[in-house]
Amino acid sequence: MQRSNMKVEEIKKIAQIGAGVMGHGIAQVAAMAGYDVALMDVSRAALDQAMKLINTSLSKLVEKKKITEEQKNAALGKIKPTTDLKEAVKDADYVIEAVFESLPLKKEIFMAMDDAAPEHAILASNTSTIPATLLADVTSRPEKVIDMHWFNPPPLMRLIEIMPGEKTSEETINVTVELSKKLGKTPIVLKKDVWGYVTSRMAISFLYEGAWDLQRGVAEPKEIDAAVRYKLGFPMGPFELADLTGIDIGREMDDIVEELSETHPKYVEGPVVRGPPIIKEYIEKGWHGMKSGRGFYEYPGPGVYKRVEIPEELKEKYDPTRFISTLVNVAAYLLRTEVSTRDDIDTMMKLGLGYPKGIFQFADELGVSKIVETLKDAKEKYGHDWYEPDPLLVEMAEAGKKFYE
Ligand SMILES: NC(=O)c1ccc[n+]([C@@H]2O[C@H](COP(=O)([O-])OP(=O)(O)OC[C@H]3O[C@@H](n4cnc5c(N)ncnc54)[C@H](O)[C@@H]3O)[C@@H](O)[C@H]2O)c1
Numbered sequence: 032m033q034r035s036n037m038k039v040e041e042i043k044k045i046a047q048i049g050a051g052v053m054g055h056g057i058a059q060v061a062a063m064a065g066y067d068v069a070l071m072d073v074s075r076a077a078l079d080q081a082m083k084l085i086n087t088s089l090s091k092l093v094e095k096k097k098i099t100e101e102q103k104n105a106a107l108g109k110i111k112p113t114t115d116l117k118e119a120v121k122d123a124d125y126v127i128e129a130v131f132e133s134l135p136l137k138k139e140i141f142m143a144m145d146d147a148a149p150e151h152a153i154l155a156s157n158t159s160t161i162p163a164t165l166l167a168d169v170t171s172r173p174e175k176v177i178d179m180h181w182f183n184p185p186p187l188m189r190l191i192e193i194m195p196g197e198k199t200s201e202e203t204i205n206v207t208v209e210l211s212k213k214l215g216k217t218p219i220v221l222k223k224d225v226w227g228y229v230t231s232r233m234a235i236s237f238l239y240e241g242a243w244d245l246q247r248g249v250a251e252p253k254e255i256d257a258a259v260r261y262k263l264g265f266p267m268g269p270f271e272l273a274d275l276t277g278i279d280i281g282r283e284m285d286d287i288v289e290e291l292s293e294t295h296p297k298y299v300e301g302p303v304v305r306g307p308p309i310i311k312e313y314i315e316k317g318w319h320g321m322k323s324g325r326g327f328y329e330y331p332g333p334g335v336y337k338r339v340e341i342p343e344e345l346k347e348k349y350d351p352t353r354f355i356s357t358l359v360n361v362a363a364y365l366l367r368t369e370v371s372t373r374d375d376i377d378t379m380m381k382l383g384l385g386y387p388k389g390i391f392q393f394a395d396e397l398g399v400s401k402i403v404e405t406l407k408d409a410k411e412k413y414g415h416d417w418y419e420p421d422p423l424l425v426e427m428a429e430a431g432k433k434f435y436e
Pocket residue numbers: 048049050051052053054071072073074077128129130131132133140157158159160180181182183
């Protein structure tokens with residue numbers, strides 16, 4: 032029997048499955064908010080590294096006088112590392128999965144979590160792209176499964192993007208919203224599940240649209256990065272950002288798009304910008320970005336995080352109109368199909384992806400007619416489906432409308 036009317040106050044213990052980049056950060060946030068945390072990973076080395084990183088992060092907060100030594104020790108005392116999934120979830124009220132971005136692996140973990148967790152427990156995934164329904168469907172509690180998308184690094188980033196599946200209950204959505212707030216975050220709930228939420232669809236388009244122009248020989252990485260930084264006002268251009276986050280993360284996303292196109296095409300409808308061949312070449316060569324010492328740029332050595340010098344004058348070598356038009360097209364699809372609202376999409380762009388302003392504000396400044404014209408030209412020239420202007424944009428251009436009147 033499912034227990035109904037679960038309240039956020041009833042959550043005492045959180046199980047964090049996967050202790051990598053995201054998992055260790057989420058565990059830290061939960062422990063700092065006073066929850067008991069079981070931190071589980073198949074790798075003992077990953078757990079040791081996670082505890083070390085949490086310790087270092089908490090020590091920095093003590094140094095900056097944001098927390099006291101007692102608070103640091105209390106948070107550390109709340110986290111129990113384990114390699115045993117059953118042990119981790121058996122008395123958990125809320126479970127957050129953050130293992131590798133692989134649909135078969137996540138399905139396997141969701142089945143195991145469902146078997147071992149108490150009946151009342153909510154099972155959430157920090158997946159970057161997978162629709163919640165696909166994970167819910169392998170469990171006996173689809174109404175208690177939800178996507179809870181954190182941003183990197185979890186202790187610093189405020190946004191949590193929540194994507195319910197088709198069978199997720201209101202109660203599960205409400206508890207996840209309230210829990211996010213208790214963890215000090217700003218939750219935004221999408222109205223339905225799609226591949227890539229709003230933010231990952233937009234993030235991958237940002238990277239790939241730049242990479243396509245490199246592939247086509249339109250401009251060099253530094254020229255595109257300079258225009259995106261200095262003409263559009265983004266904190267980083269697509270190549271700098273890809274080198275920082277890892278060019279290889281796109282491969283996992285591409286694999287999932289490929290799979291869903293075959294098995295569940297409804298989740299990948301709309302403009303989905305695909306990676307150009309150059310991305311695969313870089314991945315095969317092992318040029319994954321700063322972590323491997325070489326990506327679109329060269330670094331002093333693997334894992335040496337050094338910002339690239341992007342001279343402002345290079346901005347004149349690249350016109351970012353098509354770049355931003357492609358992003359507007361993706362966002363217009365998500366708005367028209369009611370995945371999210373204008374205001375929520377714009378808030379997510381700023382809070383989750385560091386946009387200097389909302390994507391629909393960019394759209395208004397450039398003009399919807401200009402965007403439609405640019406997309407039509409690109410469709411004719413390059414043929415890709417994602418350049419087909421969304422009907423919402425076409426209609427707005429015809430009526431002379433803006434997103435913000
Ligand atoms: N890194 C980001 O910026 C980011 C942001 C938002 C969401 N995500 C998503 O979060 C998830 C985790 O990403 P990450 O960057 O932390 O990855 P990561 O590679 O740093 O960590 C994944 C961890 O999962 C562990 N793992 C693998 N199989 C397991 C299993 N069967 N049981 C338990 N643990 C297992 C690995 O040992 C590893 O420690 C992915 O779904 C990713 O798409 C990542």
